[in-house]
Amino acid sequence: GENVEQHPSTLSVQEGDSAVIKCTYSDSASNYFPWYKQELGKGPQLIIDIRSNVGEKKDQRIAVTLNKTAKHFSLHITETQPEDSAVYFCAASLSGTYKYIFGTGTRLKVLA
């Protein structure tokens, strides 16, 4: 079936450094790619999303890039802060459905 692969599973960075998380999807007709942040005991919360007609989107310290040819997209967090520590999930819409397929998550730790 269709899936989304996410790497790395864990990532530790020093405060102020950048963090990059990468995802690969299998459905070439996927057209929507959201990123969610999940804190302990909470539900996932959308932090940024990108549609297939755009190659890059930025919102303050967060950016997402999309390479449709290679079927991968990445989350970039600059100037990381301790409050960025959480689990991050990428997702992709499954064409012809209303489903979003999620990656397996990346646990980001920002060290003060």
Place this chain on the structure above:
Amino acid sequence: GAGVSQTPSNKVTEKGKYVELRCDPISGHTALYWYRQSLGQGPEFLIYFQGTGAADDSGLPNDRFFAVRPEGSVSTLKIQRTERGDSAVYLCASRRGTTGNTGELFFGEGSRLTVL
């Protein structure tokens, strides 16, 4: 405004018992999803409602799982003859439903189910 509300937040039951999990979506959101999240994994799709009807139930693992949304608002996920493998966090999410197959999912905090 109120977000997505899920009850109970925690449920411990014995193998073989019946369980109901409730989701109260954001008012006006016509699309409602149930996902299941096992420890260390991403959310796994179970079922999607548009209004009152289950538009896609392809993620339900077997016929012990059933969900309803009789008035197009509150939804209940029902699990019969629970098994230890059903232990997970069950997440509900709602979406405005006017954005095709895209748009933000608003998640509740989940119902943690433990089957002993």
